[in-house]
Amino acid sequence: MPTGRKGRRQQPRQDWTPLNMERLASLPRTIERRGVNYQVAHLSGSTKSYTCPGCHHEIAPGTPHIVAWPSDDGFAPFGLETGPAERRHWHTRCWD
Template sequence: MPRSSSSRRANKWARPHRELGASLNSVPRAAEGPDGTWVVQQVRGSSSGKVYTCPGCLQDLPARMDHIVAWRSEEEFGFNTGVGARRHWHRACFRSRPPR
């Protein structure tokens, strides 16, 4: 039986982009470290089903875990850097990252 067009899920690529902090759970803050200044946001776990790769340990990081989203503030736009520069880190991996 064919499905009616009203029962189809909306295409996520056709939706407008969300603001950078829209799905994150804290206000971005600057964090100084031996490897420079980072913009950091704490993220509570969600049931989105996504899996990220932590740049610290290169292991899977399921979205259901609390974690950190961070990017370097020295990037071209700093606090306003786009989604492409964000990285999802395990909290321990971000805290123990080596200097540049």
């Protein structure tokens, strides 16, 4: 009688989680607007409120919105050197 592992069903791994596409959408990407390159990330929400520079109205906590900052044209990845100081939170409609 064979005693090999062939034919045995393998139990699914308990530590596996499906890929969250929403997290991939939040990765910054470079977009050019009015001759300036910006790093832009889509956020599904935040824990605090921000003022949109486009309409000067509040972006309420938990509201999906866009964060954008000028990039250094490849000098620093993701605009890390200017990002924290120049980062702005926009309503999606105001950014578009």
